[in-house]
Amino acid sequence: MDADMNQGQTANQEQTVKSIAPSVHQTSNNTPNMGGGVPAVQYWAEHTLSPEGVKLWQTLLHKSACLSCAWGTGGQKGGFTDETGETMQRCMKSVEAISAEIQPAVTQSYFDQHPIASLQTLTSLEADRLGRLSYPMILRAGQSHYQRVSWDEVYSIAEAAFRQPAERVASYSSGRSSNEAAYLLQLMMRAMGSNNLADCSDLCHAPSTVGLKQVFGSGTSMVSLENLRKSDCVVLIGSNAPANHPRLMNELIKLRDRGGKVIVINPIVEVGLVKFGSPAFPIKSLFTGSDIASLYLQLIPGSDTALFTGIQKVLIERDWVQWDYLKAHTEGWEAVIEQVRSTSWEAITSTCGISQEEIELTARVIHDTQGVVFAWAMGITHHENGVDNVHAIANTALMTGNAGKEGAGTMPIRGHSNVQGYGSMGVTVRLKQEIQQALEKLLGRSLSRVQGYDARALIEAADAGKVDTLICIGGNLYAANPDLNQAKQALGKIETIIYLATKPNLGHFHGLANQNTLIIPVFNRFENPHKTTVESGNNFVRLNDEGKTHLKQADLISEVEFLTELAHRRLGDNPIDWRKLQDTQYVRQLIAQTIPGFEQMAAIDQTQEEFTIGGRIFTTPHFPTPSGKATMFPTPLPHLSLPTPADFGRSDIDSGIILTLITARSYSQHNTVVYKPGDPYRGMPHRNCILMNRSDVKRAELQEHQRVTVQGDAGQLEQVEIIYGDVREGSALMFYPEVNVLFKARIDKRCGTPAYKRVPVLVFAESA
Numbered sequence: 192m193d194a195d196m197n198q199g200q201t202a203n204q205e206q207t208v209k210s211i212a213p214s215v216h217q218t219s220n221n222t223p224n225m226g227g228g229v230p231a232v233q234y235w236a237e238h239t240l241s242p243e244g245v246k247l248w249q250t251l252l253h254k255s256a257c258l259s260c261a262w263g264t265g266g267q268k269g270g271f272t273d274e275t276g277e278t279m280q281r282c283m284k285s286v287e288a289i290s291a292e293i294q295p296a297v298t299q300s301y302f303d304q305h306p307i308a309s310l311q312t313l314t315s316l317e318a319d320r321l322g323r324l325s326y327p328m329i330l331r332a333g334q335s336h337y338q339r340v341s342w343d344e345v346y347s348i349a350e351a352a353f354r355q356p357a358e359r360v361a362s363y364s365s366g367r368s369s370n371e372a373a374y375l376l377q378l379m380m381r382a383m384g385s386n387n388l389a390d391c392s393d394l395c396h397a398p399s400t401v402g403l404k405q406v407f408g409s410g411t412s413m414v415s416l417e418n419l420r421k422s423d424c425v426v427l428i429g430s431n432a433p434a435n436h437p438r439l440m441n442e443l444i445k446l447r448d449r450g451g452k453v454i455v456i457n458p459i460v461e462v463g464l465v466k467f468g469s470p471a472f473p474i475k476s477l478f479t480g481s482d483i484a485s486l487y488l489q490l491i492p493g494s495d496t497a498l499f500t501g502i503q504k505v506l507i508e509r510d511w512v513q514w515d516y517l518k519a520h521t522e523g524w525e526a527v528i529e530q531v532r533s534t535s536w537e538a539i540t541s542t543c544g545i546s547q548e549e550i551e552l553t554a555r556v557i558h559d560t561q562g563v564v565f566a567w568a569m570g571i572t573h574h575e576n577g578v579d580n581v582h583a584i585a586n587t588a589l590m591t592g593n594a595g596k597e598g599a600g601t602m603p604i605r606g607h608s609n610v611q612g613y614g615s616m617g618v619t620v621r622l623k624q625e626i627q628q629a630l631e632k633l634l635g636r637s638l639s640r641v642q643g644y645d646a647r648a649l650i651e652a653a654d655a656g657k658v659d660t661l662i663c664i665g666g667n668l669y670a671a672n673p674d675l676n677q678a679k680q681a682l683g684k685i686e687t688i689i690y691l692a693t694k695p696n697l698g699h700f701h702g703l704a705n706q707n708t709l710i711i712p713v714f715n716r717f718e719n720p721h722k723t724t725v726e727s728g729n730n731f732v733r734l735n736d737e738g739k740t741h742l743k744q745a746d747l748i749s750e751v752e753f754l755t756e757l758a759h760r761r762l763g764d765n766p767i768d769w770r771k772l773q774d775t776q777y778v779r780q781l782i783a784q785t786i787p788g789f790e791q792m793a794a795i796d797q798t799q800e801e802f803t804i805g806g807r808i809f810t811t812p813h814f815p816t817p818s819g820k821a822t823m824f825p826t827p828l829p830h831l832s833l834p835t836p837a838d839f840g841r842s843d844i845d846s847g848i849i850l851t852l853i854t855a856r857s858y859s860q861h862n863t864v865v866y867k868p869g870d871p872y873r874g875m876p877h878r879n880c881i882l883m884n885r886s887d888v889k890r891a892e893l894q895e896h897q898r899v900t901v902q903g904d905a906g907q908l909e910q911v912e913i914i915y916g917d918v919r920e921g922s923a924l925m926f927y928p929e930v931n932v933l934f935k936a937r938i939d940k941r942c943g944t945p946a947y948k949r950v951p952v953l954v955f956a957e958s959a
């Protein structure tokens with residue numbers, strides 16, 4: 192095709208593309224007409240100019256990675272730089288996270304005066320606002336209050352607890368802490384003979400890790416930030432990046448500026464994905480906003496596999512498949528092509544709710560662009576068929592030759608700021624063989640081959656009375672799980688739970704052990720007395736400088752010190768000299784020695800050179816699989832049926848509606864920790880709201896602002912206010928963690944991740 196023709200076609204196509212890009216609907220009187228914008232800067236200004244401002248600025252400038260998301264801003268080149276050295280890269284989410292960490296300490300008299308029954312009435316926001324934890328505490332069986340406890344007693348309880356049989360001890364972790372703490376945690380657990388290393392990633396991107404590993408032999412993003420900047424199309428699937436990865440929005444703005452396209456796939460029209468006002472471009476973007484989506488596909492939740500099968504069907508029908516690439520660089524493609532061919536258009540469009548015409552247009556945009564990056568988050572992974580979703584995306588990338596070249600590839604957008612580092616360090620129930628062998632060499636004996644518990648399996652095992660001891664390095668295992676009542680009951684059967692945390696959260700008050708619940712207050716990333724490292728979602732390792740805490744007379748400990756001391760007491764000094772590892776330099780030496788791709792860690796203390804992990808970024812189509820080729824897997828279409836009122840045991844009600852509930856984050860929370868009650872960008876004034884499509888509300892004979900009951904298969908929430916939103920008909924949105932009381936866990940069995948984004952609920956009027 193000659194260049195002119197090509198250009199003509201692109202211009203026409205741009206028009207059509209625009210026609211299905213949404214304009215911003217004012218779904219509620221007060222919703223802003225773009226994401227980001229002035230409120231984000233106002234928040235910045237209010238906080239940085241307030242009395243806490245000095246401390247906040249010191250922290251922002253501290254040479255350490257941002258605490259919040261895995262986009263990974265900050266580090267040795269200063270708090271504001273990304274890995275390419277570009278500055279002005281800290282968003283208000285970072286300020287939000289720091290503000291919470293620089294609160295004063297909760298006083299001892301507070302815990303002396305408030306029994307556990309009173310602490311259990313606190314909301315997530317109230318628990319976080321209590322302030323920082325500053326001394327070790329214990330809640331003993333039969334007692335009503337958390338009490339201060341000496342370090343001697345802490346260690347003697349912990350040591351005894353870890354003398355239980357190895358299969359009855361477990362850990363859970365959340366990727367806020369360092370690579371060094373992660374490495375020590377798994378080394379200690381494995382040295383004790385336990386593989387029970389549950390991690391928040393089990394509830395998050397495990398389907399990406401499992402799915403990508405099967406296809407490409409590597410479970411992380413294959414796209415570097417530099418490569419993202421060379422792409423001319425980003426397909427953004429199931430991500431609310433304006434709230435959860437704000438600096439990614441700058442990349443999308445730059446992409447649109449250079450003539451690239453953004454295809455958004457999401458059942459909800461998120462205002463910031465239509466238009467985003469970025470403080471990084473004050474003149475161009477902040478006040479008027481920049482267009483983000485060129486094409487917005489508002490599909491039925493849980494149907495992404497069907498949509499991608501449709502895109503692949505167009506590629507086959509129009510002969511747009513890169514056959515030479517497929518034959519040379521992939522295996523298993525025949526079965527995938529056959530499956531797509533034999534799937535009818537009717538099945539595809541009725542499953543995903545997107546017309547054939549729209550799917551054809553989408554395929555054309557992907558076909559017409561040079562480098563396509565497929566990026567996704569929880570909208571893809573939080574499903575019973577999460578791994579299929581990931582396979583379907585990877586298949587599309589492979590059929591169009593968009594894997595293993597510059598400016599293209601598959602890019603899971605990771606969650607917590609060091610969640611990926613936790614996986615790399617071996618905190619996983621799917622340990623890589625190379626690491627296993629290296630650890631065996633280090634420990635001088637073979638490791639247990641018993642399958643460990645992932646986060647869901649841990650809850651089930653605890654509920655079945657099979658766990659005696661649990662150590663939690665951060666996180667909130669209680670509130671992050673589906674079915675809060677089950678989570679509480681399960682944790683309540685564990686004899687000893689040790690929580691290492693910076694701030695109190697709901698888990699510390701509801702996730703109580705049968706005998707002893709210990710809370711160990713720890714330094715956060717910018718306070719640690721030693722250097723640490725973390726890994727961003729783009730596979731970039733950052734070095735964090737030592738720091739100091741603002742808390743006066745606090746009795747904090749570093750995660751590294753606690754773990755090494757516990758390991759020393761429990762395991763002695765042979766073959767690992769645990770106390771020597773309190774100096775994190777030595778931990779980095781072990782990491783360099785045993786974790787593939789981390790060889791440069793050996794010199795980082797001398798060079799201070801942050802680095803991209805070896806063997807992860809692919810710019811040529813050779814992958815770390817036995818054959819060097821990618822493996823393709825057929826992806827069956829999901830059967831998306833809904834229950835009936837009778838299934839909820841509610842044949843008594845004659846009004847109401849059954850909806851597919853998406854459970855997600857508001858614009859002002861970090862996972863289970865709520866920073867502000869409402870969500871202005873979705874017009875939701877408080878947390879007990881349900882965002883519904885106007886026509887569903889009418890169909891159910893309900894009204895906006897009416898208070899309703901929302902019932903799932905595990906529980907119900909009452910007095911929930913209906914808010915109109917641009918949600919796909921038949922679905923709705925509510926906020927986690929509160930909503931976790933509603934439903935039981937349905938998981939993708941290949942990775943254990945719960946279907947948080949497709950929860951069947953019955954919504955009905957209170958009077959019914």
Ligand SMILES: Nc1nc2c(c(=O)[nH]1)N[C@H]1C(S)=C(S)[C@@H](COP(=O)(O)OP(=O)(O)OC[C@H]3O[C@@H](n4cnc5c(=O)[nH]c(N)nc54)[C@H](O)[C@@H]3O)O[C@H]1N2
Pocket residue numbers: 259260261284395428429430431432434435436456457458459461491492493494495568569570571605606607853854855856857858860861862863948
């Ligand atoms: N400020 C802030 N930043 C964070 C976090 C935070 O809580 N606050 N959490 C961190 C963590 S751990 C994570 S995992 C990430 C989470 O980042 P996201 O994945 O962006 O978070 P969610 O709020 O779960 O939003 C999921 C999006 O997927 C869409 N979606 C729901 N169902 C489907 C579906 O079936 N298909 C498609 N295509 N889309 C769907 C929803 O409408 C929503 O826009 O953010 C990280 N960053």
Ligand SMILES: Nc1nc2c(c(=O)[nH]1)N[C@H]1C(S)=C(S)[C@@H](COP(=O)(O)OP(=O)(O)OC[C@H]3O[C@@H](n4cnc5c(=O)[nH]c(N)nc54)[C@H](O)[C@@H]3O)O[C@H]1N2
Pocket residue numbers: 364365366367368391392394395396569573606607664665666667668670671672673691692693694695696713714715716750854855856861862863864927928930931947
């Ligand atoms: N319904 C529903 N449920 C979900 C989700 C959803 O979308 N919907 N999302 C899931 C996802 S993606 C995830 S990742 C999980 C999140 O689950 P978790 O990671 O378990 O939970 P967080 O709320 O991130 O944990 C926050 C706590 O970590 C502690 N903390 C913070 N910084 C540090 C530190 O430096 N060191 C230590 N030791 N502790 C620290 C603080 O005490 C804070 O209260 O939730 C999952 N649950």
Ligand code: SF4
Pocket residue numbers: 257258259260261262263264280281282283284285435436437438439
């Ligand atoms: S995008 Fe993520 S890593 Fe970057 S400043 Fe914002 S919260 Fe921090």
Ligand SMILES: [Mo]
Pocket residue numbers: 391394395396606607
């Ligand atoms: Mo996550």
